[in-house]
Amino acid sequence: MGESLAMSGKGKTKINDWLILAIIITALTPVTIDATILHVAIPTLTLSIGASGNEVLWIIDTYPLIMAGLLLPMGVLGDKVGHKKILIFGVAIFALASLFAGLSTAPIYLILSRALLALGGSMIMPVTLAIIRQTFTDEEKCGRALGVWAAVGTMGAAIGPLIGGILVEHYSWEAVFLVNIPLLLIVIPLIYFGIPKGISDPKKAWILKDAVLLLIGVITFVYALKSVFKEGQPIWISLIAGITGFILLRWFFKKQQHSALPMLDISLLQDRRILIGMLLCFVPMAVIVGFEFLLAQELQFVHQMTPINAGLFMLPLACSAAVAGPVTGPFIKRIGFRKVLIAVLAISSISFFSLSFHDFSSMSVSLCCWLISLGFSLGMILMAATTSIMSATPIDKAGAAGSMESIAYELGTGLGIAFFGIILSQVFMGKFIIPEELLSDVPKQAQSSISDALILANSLGGSKADEIRKAAMIAFEGAHNGVLILAGSFLAILAVMMVFLLPKDEKTF
Numbered sequence: 001m002g003e004s005l006a007m008s009g010k011g012k013t014k015i016n017d018w019l020i021l022a023i024i025i026t027a028l029t030p031v032t033i034d035a036t037i038l039h040v041a042i043p044t045l046t047l048s049i050g051a052s053g054n055e056v057l058w059i060i061d062t063y064p065l066i067m068a069g070l071l072l073p074m075g076v077l078g079d080k081v082g083h084k085k086i087l088i089f090g091v092a093i094f095a096l097a098s099l100f101a102g103l104s105t106a107p108i109y110l111i112l113s114r115a116l117l118a119l120g121g122s123m124i125m126p127v128t129l130a131i132i133r134q135t136f137t138d139e140e141k142c143g144r145a146l147g148v149w150a151a152v153g154t155m156g157a158a159i160g161p162l163i164g165g166i167l168v169e170h171y172s173w174e175a176v177f178l179v180n181i182p183l184l185l186i187v188i189p190l191i192y193f194g195i196p197k198g199i200s201d202p203k204k205a206w207i208l209k210d211a212v213l214l215l216i217g218v219i220t221f222v223y224a225l226k227s228v229f230k231e232g233q234p235i236w237i238s239l240i241a242g243i244t245g246f247i248l249l250r251w252f253f254k255k256q257q258h259s260a261l262p263m264l265d266i267s268l269l270q271d272r273r274i275l276i277g278m279l280l281c282f283v284p285m286a287v288i289v290g291f292e293f294l295l296a297q298e299l300q301f302v303h304q305m306t307p308i309n310a311g312l313f314m315l316p317l318a319c320s321a322a323v324a325g326p327v328t329g330p331f332i333k334r335i336g337f338r339k340v341l342i343a344v345l346a347i348s349s350i351s352f353f354s355l356s357f358h359d360f361s362s363m364s365v366s367l368c369c370w371l372i373s374l375g376f377s378l379g380m381i382l383m384a385a386t387t388s389i390m391s392a393t394p395i396d397k398a399g400a401a402g403s404m405e406s407i408a409y410e411l412g413t414g415l416g417i418a419f420f421g422i423i424l425s426q427v428f429m430g431k432f433i434i435p436e437e438l439l440s441d442v443p444k445q446a447q448s449s450i451s452d453a454l455i456l457a458n459s460l461g462g463s464k465a466d467e468i469r470k471a472a473m474i475a476f477e478g479a480h481n482g483v484l485i486l487a488g489s490f491l492a493i494l495a496v497m498m499v500f501l502l503p504k505d506e507k508t509f
C-alpha cells in the first residue's frame with residue numbers, strides 16, 4: 001500500500017491518523033454544506049435582492065457545475081504538487097469567496113462569488129479523499145475513515161437547509177456565507193501544522209490548456225442539458241452548446257489517450273468498479289438535492305414555514321443520511337455488495353413513491369418514517385459508491401480517483417437541481433390558473449416560477465396580489481407529487497440496472 005501519510009517527512013514522528021481525519025473533515029464540512037445551505041435561504045434571498053427564477057437557478061447551480069469542471073484538474077494537481085498545499089490554497093480561496101458572497105448586493109455578484117467558491121471547493125474535495133487513502137494503509141481502518149467522509153458529505157448536504165434556516169431567521173441570508181470564515185481561518189493553521197507533506201509525484205503531467213479545455217467542455221455540455229427544456233430558450237442554442245461541449249470533452253479524452261504523460265489515467269475509467277461507483281454517486285445526489293430544493297420552497301412559499309422550521313422539517317432526512325455511512329461497511333461485508341445495493345435502491349425508490357402521497361403542511365409519524373427511510377437508504381448508496389471507487393484505486397492515483405467521485409457528486413447536485421427545477425416549472429405552468437382579467441398583468445416568466453409569481457404579487461399589491469399568490473401556492477403544491485414520482489422512477493430504474501450490471505457470484509466487487 002505504500003508509506004502512510006501520517007508519517008512525517010523523515011519518518012521519525014508519527015501523527016495520529018484520526019487527528020488527520022478530524023482536520024480534513026473540518027475543512028470539508030463547509031464545502032458539503034454549501035451545496036444545499038442556500039435552499040432554505042432562497043425565498044428570503046430572492047425577495048431581498050430581486051432575483052428572477054432563472055437567476056435563482058444560476059445562483060444555486062453555478063457552485064456545483066463549476067466545481068464539476070475543476071475537480072479533475074485540481075485532484076491531479078494535488079497528486080503532482082502535494083495534497084497539503086492544494087488543501088491550504090483551497091481553504092483560503094473558499095474563505096475569501098465566502099466574504100465576497102456575503103457582501104453581494106445583486107444576483108450577478110452572488111453568481112460570481114459562487115463561482116469562486118467552486119474554485120476553492122474543487123481544491124478541497126478530491127484531496128481530502130486522497131489524504132484518507134494515503135493516511136489509512138490498513139484496509140479496515142480506511143473503510144471506517146471513508147465511512148466518516150461519506151457521512152460528513154451526506155450530512156453536510158442534508159443538514160445544510162437547517163443551518164441555513166437558523167442563520168436566515170436569526171441573522172440574514174448573508175450570514176449563510178459569512179459563517180464559513182471563522183471556521184476556515186482556524187482550520188488553515190491546523191492543516192499546516194497537523195498534516196504531513198505526504199506522497200506526491202512531480203513528474204505527473206498538469207497542462208493548463210488541458211484543464212481549461214476540460215472546464216469549458218463540462219460547463220458547455222452541462223449548460224446544454226440544463227437549458228434544453230427551458231421555457232423561452234431556443235432549442236438551437238442548447239443543441240449548439242451540447243455539440244460544442246461534447247466535441248471539447250471528446251478532444252480532451254483523445255489527448256489524454258495519446259499523451260505520453262496524461263493528466264488523466266484512462267485506465268481508471270476502464271475499471272467497472274469506478275464507473276459504477278460514479279453512477280451510484282450521481283443519481284442519488286441528483287434526486288436528494290433536487291428533492292430538498294423542491295421541499296424547501298414548498299415549506300416556505302406554500303405552507304408559510306419560517307426558515308428554521310423548514311430546516312427542522314428536513315432534519316429526519318439529514319440525520320438518517322449521516323448515520324447510514326458508518327454502518328454500511330459491516331452490512332456490505334456480511335450480506336454482499338450486490339444484495340445491499342439493490343435493496344437500498346429499491347427502498348429509496350419506494351420512499352419517494354410513498355412521499356408523493358403525503359401532505360407536507362405538517363409533520364406526521366408516517367411522513368417522518370418515510371423521510372428517515374429515504375435518507376438512510378441514499379446515505380448507504382453513497383457510502384457504497386465511495387468504497388467501490390477508492391478500494392479500486394492505486395494509492396498514487398488517489399487524487400484523480402477522488403476527483404472522479406467528486407465530479408459525479410457535484411454533477412448530481414447541479415443537474416438534480418436543474419432537472420427538478422425544469423420539471424417543476426413545466427408542471428407549475430400547467431397548474432397555475434388565474435382569472436383571464438389578470439393574465440395581462442402576469443408575464444409568462446411569472447407563470448412558470450413560484451418565486452417570480454410572488455415577486456410580481458409583492459409589486460402589485462391589493463386583491464390582484466392575493467389571487468396570484470393563492471394560484472401560485474396551489475400550483476406549486478400540486479406539482480410536487482409528479483416530481484417525487486419521477487425521482488422514485490429513476491431510482492427504480494437504477495435498481496434494475498444493478499441487477500444486470502453487478503456480478504452475482506461476488507460478495508464485494
